[in-house]
Amino acid sequence: MSSTLVELEHISKSYGSKLIIDDLSLTIHENEFVTLLGPSGCGKTTTLRIIGGFEMPDSGRVLFEGRDITNTPPNHRNLNTVFQKYALFPNMTIAENIAFGLRISKKSKQYIDDKIKYALKLVNMEDFADRSVDSISGGQQQRVAIARAIVNEPKLLLLDEPLGALDLKLRQEMQYELIRLKNELGITFIYVTHDQEEALTMSDTVVVMNQGYIQQMGTPESIYNEPENAFVAAFIGDSNIIPGFMVQDKLVDILGVRFDCVDSGFGTNTPVDVVIRPEDVILGKPGEGRMDGRVTHIIFKGVHYEMEVMAGGFEWLVQSTVGHPVGEEVSISVDPFNIQIMNKPASEDEEAIKLDE
Amino acid sequence: MKKHSVLKKVYMAVIILFLYAPILTLMVLSFNEGRTMGKWTGFSLHWYEDMFADEDIMDALKNTVIIALVSAVVSTVIGTLFCLALPRLNSKMRSVFLALNNIPLLNADIVTGLSLMLMFVAFGITLSMGTVILAHITFCIPYVVLSVRPKVRQLGMTHYEAALDLGATPWVAFFKVVLPELRSGIFSGFLMAFTMSVDDFIVTHFTRGAGINTLSTMIYGQVRIGIRPTVYALSTIVFVVVFILLIASNVISGKSATVKARRKAES
CATH class of the missing domain: 3.40.50.300 (P-loop containing nucleotide triphosphate hydrolases)
Known part of the structure; x- marks a missing residue:
């Protein structure tokens, strides 16, 4: 420079x-x-x-x-x-x-x-x-x-x-x-x-x-x-910020399902926030992906469709050029490279949620 | 519909008649030949001739103009500086100073006049034309502030900052960029102050020194010894001058706005 x-x-x-x-x-x-x-x-x-x-x-x-x-x-x-x-x-x-x-x-x-x-x-x-x-x-x-x-x-x-x-x-x-x-x-x-x-x-x-x-x-x-925290992830573009935990290096548990990822160095069984951009969520036929869900909303945005998919108790925001009608059963998968892991902010609110669980 | 619009017009006409009938009466009588109040005996300008020949009246006119000019200039400078300083204050101090500025506007003239006189006497200041000018500056400042402050607020700080950013010293930024934008507000404030000074009787009455007369105190004095139609002629002229000044001040402060609006509409 x-x-x-x-x-x-x-x-x-x-x-x-x-x-x-x-x-x-x-x-x-x-x-x-x-x-x-x-x-x-x-x-x-x-x-x-x-x-x-x-x-x-x-x-x-x-x-x-x-x-x-x-x-x-x-x-x-x-x-x-x-x-x-x-x-x-x-x-x-x-x-x-x-x-x-x-x-x-x-x-x-x-x-x-x-x-x-x-x-x-x-x-x-x-x-x-x-x-x-x-x-x-x-x-x-x-x-x-x-x-x-x-x-x-x-x-x-x-x-x-x-x-x-x-x-x-x-x-x-x-x-x-x-x-x-x-x-x-x-x-x-x-x-x-x-x-x-x-x-x-x-x-x-x-x-x-x-x-x-x-x-x-x-x-x-x-x-x-590679947003470093939830604020950046939420402020820059749309994103799914999902609580999860790092099982071990390059393996993360999201909503009870294990996904391969490329991040390491977070330790084992560490709670983390997972960021997945809506355009990185791949929809397929039921059973073909990592988890199944159902389309709950769809709107046409011009370049792509924006859908909400209920899967694993979380409402996923999904952008795709292929639309799926509301009520259709779909599967969700994500390329390991597109899963971004962030440390949880060490705030009191987060602590409280953890104790509740 | 039609009936209503006729009613509206009649209503307006009655209001205007009541407002301006007294002044019209005065103006008409100033052109009357005879000196009786109620009877029209023919058109004549001789009261106007008498008026211009009357040394007392000319002296009072001169005093009035000097007092109005000096107090309008000084109060315009002070009032404008006040408006420029206001945005720099925090909101609490700003409202305190604005309230202090508004009190003289609401205060009864007789209280203002009396207290000014008492103060001058208490501090051993001989009543003269100077004390009248000081008194007029006091009550004119709030009018200047009323007319300049909206312009300052409208302008904001960015133009000033932009000038500094381009290398201007604060001094140059003020005279080249800020002042031209405030000009119309300052000028209408000046006219307002001038009018208020010409108009004033009570404060002048209390603060003037022996032998100093303005038009208003002189007219009042004449009324007591028996009114002459020269006073009608004088009052007519005073009214017309004040009327023109007020219209001018309105036109000037409205002009910049309408010019802008028209330019916007054209583009």
């Missing part, structure tokens, strides 16, 4: 008595597309605002290229932000908006004009230079906000749910645009979103956050395929 750009060291932040970020440390490399992903209130936006300089951490340090910038005001940081509500200046034209940062850094008129042209071309808005902010659509405002940020050639671009206000089609288009921009410009992106699909589509690294903690960090594939 290339060299380190941003380091967060033991950042904590609270508002009043509410702890937003709890001892968070994170390293971001140059030219990386990092997404902070989590539900609202998980601390992702606050983390971004601390990097941007709009919030001060209660404790901890922010390093930028090895230099401590914790107390540096936003206007002296070599980074730019694309805000959630775009925050274009309504009293200026599109071109004046884009020129704002360059005028402040006292660039020459020629340089600024060239840069405006270049930035508008980059976001496919060449004909809009002299339009007013109010006269363009939300998607166009978003493009201008991005153009306004990148003309300053920051090392780091912060994006705070920039696509949140756009409709689905436009959002998907903009996702590709952002990936293209990032590759063309070679700057580091830190992107905040609560949309897991957006995170998986665009990022090199996904940081899943909840309640001020980093829950898991890794490539989109590893986050999706």
Whole structure:
């Protein structure tokens, strides 16, 4: 991996008595597309605002290229932000908006004009230079906000749910645009979103956050395929999270039935949570799989059918391109590679359930 | 249906008549030839001529304008700064300060006037035009806050933060980005403060020094010694000026909104 750009060291932040970020440390490399992903209130936006300089951490340090910038005001940081509500200046034209940062850094008129042209071309808005902010659509405002940020050639671009206000089609288009921009410009992106699909589509690294903690960090594939805990599994895509126990290495007991798997190192007879993605559940004729069940719900989702199958006392969520009518007897099997084992969280609730059993 | 709509119109007409009949009477009488109150003896502008020739009236007019301008400018600056500071406070302090701001609005003018006078005297401040201006600033600030605060809330912090993010100093961010967005609210607040100052009688009456008259205190003084139609002419002019200022302030604060709405509709 290339060299380190941003380091967060033991950042904590609270508002009043509410702890937003709890001892968070994170390293971001140059030219990386990092997404902070989590539900609202998980601390992702606050983390971004601390990097941007709009919030001060209660404790901890922010390093930028090895230099401590914790107390540096936003206007002296070599980074730019694309805000959630775009925050274009309504009293200026599109071109004046884009020129704002360059005028402040006292660039020459020629340089600024060239840069405006270049930035508008980059976001496919060449004909809009002299339009007013109010006269363009939300998607166009978003493009201008991005153009306004990148003309300053920051090392780091912060994006705070920039696509949140756009409709689905436009959002998907903009996702590709952002990936293209990032590759063309070679700057580091830190992107905040609560949309897991957006995170998986665009990022090199996904940081899943909840309640001020980093829950898991890794490539989109590893986050999706190997969630480390139930929160990540449930938050990223749909999943079946089933209590089970590890009989021995590579053998897990799910709902009283033994399944082969590929995980080891959990010990013997250890209670675990088992994650199986709905698209990894294979339905067959009764008796042909590991366990039998009955289809209780089916809906057509376009690409696939989504079914619920009652088997072994658990309602399995199943996605398949082949639909089975409600009431049909089916069997369930799972490829050992698609069974993901997680440690049970050591919480009191879990203890209580165990005692009951 | 039809009957109802006629009723509605009659109702509106009656309301408007009751509201504006007194002022219309005054305006009409200001153009009356004779000096009797109840009898129309012909059209004339000579009360207006008399008015402009009357040194007392011109002096009072000058005082009124000076007091209104100075107190409107100062209260606009203070009120706007207040609005800018509010979002930085926690919600408890914010509601405390807003309540403090609203009390002068609700307080009876006579109490405000009397207490200001007592305070000036108690602190050994000689009553003069200065004390009138101080008093007017006091009661004008809340009106400025009422008109600027919605704009500040509407704007939020993001534009300011965006400007900082692009390298602007807080100073530049304020003057280039924040202030232009607040302009209409500030201007209508200024007009409101100006109008309130021109309008005021009671507070002025209590806080003015000897020999200082504004239009309202002078008219009141004249009423006691026998009213002359020059006062009708003066009142008519005061009404028209205040009326125009109020319309202007409404148009200005409404204008930015309608322009935006129209642009949205066009796009």
